[in-house]
Amino acid sequence: MRRHGDVRLFLLVAFAASWLIALPVWLGAAPFGGAAFQILGILIMFTPSLGVLAVWLTRRRGTTARQWARATGLTFGPRRGRTAALLAAALIGVPLLVAVALLVSAAVGVVRLDVAGLSLYRAQVAAVLDQMPLDPRVLYAVQVAQAVLIAPILNAIPALGEEWGWRGWLLPRLLGDPAVSPTPATGEFGSGEPGTSEAGTGEWRPARVWPALVLSGVIWGLWHAPLTLKGYNYPALGAWAAVLFVGFCVIFGALLGWVRLRSRSVWPAVAAHASVNATTGLALLLGDAAAPPNPALAGISGIVGWVLLALVVLVVYRLRPIAVPR
Known part of the structure; x- marks a missing residue:
């Protein structure tokens, strides 16, 4: 029981805090799309980090801040060049x-695009266009540039709030990394370097990689329930x-897990998470206002996106597999 006390504590803090913060949404005080909802959404993203801090402060008192940061991926990992390449990727x-x-999505017929007229985008920004006579195509291009170049930097802080918990701590913990896991014999935490296997080889056990990826993705998806039960992402x-949304979290989480395990750093996963948050909704605004896209089917978070992401996951794990002990 002691071996899993850290996981229970982490999940209790992350889930309880997210539900507590989301209470105004359920009470009707923070409707979707409003400023209050946006603030609450950002605050919720930090609750997994609260879980990591709770584990460190109550169960890893002998671990220094530098050791804990290294174990949970806050450094650039042992190969900074690889981490930088994955960050750019x-x-x-x-x-x-x-x-x-x-x-x-457009090719298979689940979304009808209106790139020339931007009818759906025009409807979305009608209030802005009424106040400032801008060409919608120019405004959209500016927003795309911001979403690709600037928004990931701004989104990185709340994205780190999630990723430090899910990929920084939980995934290595599920893999049995001794730097964050208690030993089987004593229930006490090991002192190994981050990213090492139980045998101390610096590699991961193959039998644990996929189950850990799936389980961490399911947990990540369920953690969104305070908002997704209200229809968030798929109204x-x-x-x-x-x-x-659990399905999307499992598949996209596997990709985030790959960059985390390959780099031994959480920062590439933070970049990917921040970027997908910045670009997903904006892309769907290229749809036709007469037949708005169904986000459950179209785009990166829809069923079409799941298939695409699954293919990418299979390719990267095949071409650059996570190292395993011989």
Whole structure:
């Protein structure tokens, strides 16, 4: 029981805090789209980090801040060049995946695009266009540039609030990393370096990688329930949005897990998470106002996006697998 006390504490803090912060949404005081809702959404993103801090402060009192930061991926990892390359790949690759997912969605007929007229985008920014006579195409181009180049930097802080918990601590913990896991014999925490296996080889056990990725993704998806049960991300589905979003979290979480395990750093996952938050909704605004896209089907977070992400996950794990002991 002592071996899993840290996981229970982490989940209790992360889930309880997220529900507590989301209470105004359920009480009707923070409707979707309003400023209050946006603030609450950002605050909720920090609750997984509260769970990591709770584990460190109550169960890892002998671990210094520097050791804990290294164990949970807050450094750039042992190979900074690889981490930098994965960081750049995340910032460039995620917007490309978002764009490809939209194009594939249009190709298979689940979304009708209006690139020339931007009818859906015009409807979204009608108030802005009424006040400032701007060409919608120019305004959209500016927003795309901001979403790709600037927003990931701004989003990185709340994205870190999530990623330090899910990929920084929880995923290595599920993999049995001795730097963050208690030993089987004593229930006490090991003192190994981050990213090492139980055998101390510096590699991960293959039998644990996929189950850990799936489990961490399911937990990540369920943690969104305070908002997704209200239809967040998939408004037409109502409470069923909570179920559908778990699927996206498992598949996209596997990709975030790959960059975390390859780099031994949380920062590439932070960049990817921040970028997908910045670009997903903006891409769907290229749809036709006469037939708005269904986010449950179209785009990177819809079923079409799941298939695309699953293919990318299979390719990267095949070409650059997570090292395992011989």
